[in-house]
Amino acid sequence: MAEVKIPRATAKRLPLYYRYLNILHDGGKTRVSSTELADAIHVDSATIRRDFSYFGALGKRGYGYDVTNLLEFFKNILHQDRLTNVALVGVGNLGHALLNFNFHQDSNIRISAAFDVNPKNVNTIQGGVPIYPMDQMIKQLRDQQISVVILTVPTNVAQDVADQVSEAGVKGILNFTSRRLNVPDGIRVHNVDLTNELQTLIYFIDHYDHGSDD
Structure with missing residues (x-):
């Protein structure tokens, strides 16, 4: 088609x-x-x-x-006729929640690798997902041919991590940080700012009729 x-x-x-x-x-x-x-x-x-x-x-x-x-x-x-592997970078509170989220229930998406700097997380398996040290990220992304990355790192390192995953050849970043990322052409970034979404929801509650903005 x-x-x-x-x-x-x-x-x-x-x-x-x-x-x-x-x-x-x-x-x-x-x-x-x-x-x-x-x-x-x-x-x-x-x-x-x-x-x-x-x-x-x-x-x-x-x-x-x-x-x-x-x-x-x-x-x-939506490419749900085949399994899509994605990677998670940053295994903090939100990262842990995402590792245990059942993407398979509604989609053919799987987190197949995660990366973190915390020694307590590195070289463990959590939620069925192996967690690698950050210095292995570029190699693992390339070896596993992962083209989509979820970013849940601290804001102050978000751009540096984005630069590294861009070097690894990813095509998409789901960015949960508040930092707006600069990436090369050909890479799409979707920003998910939870604080912004909550503030927007509160504004709509105060100023609009009830309903959905979908």
Whole structure:
């Protein structure tokens, strides 16, 4: 299938569609309408139809969408038809939580390696994941052909670590630090600032009607 360029907002909703289609499929449902999807995931039906239209004719007027076919389509688009190994850099409190998070429950993603400076963590296995010293990071990322890294290191070392994983050839960084990273072209960074998200939520509670911004 040719590569499809879609808006960022649409791309962010694709995992949501995939997750709910899995629920429908597991429940034995064979078809679903955009209105039913809208009611379930709180995204209006016009937005769903527009999102799906970027990929061609995924459904039929008067019939809706075939759940199995749509699920297989999104599985392919999101590369959930194969296992994706990612690495975790920084095994502090948040890092430990992520190591024990069951990514497999909702996706085909696995943390296969972690890296840390704490002697108590290095050369141990936690949550089924081996933890290596930082001086082995570039080699291990290359040897294991890991292209996505989760960054949960202290803010003051975030850029230095980003430089190192960039050297190792990663293509994506999920950045949980408050530092905005400078990376070479060809590497995508997604920032997850928990403090910022909480402050934004509090603002929305005070200034907007209840609902979701998805």
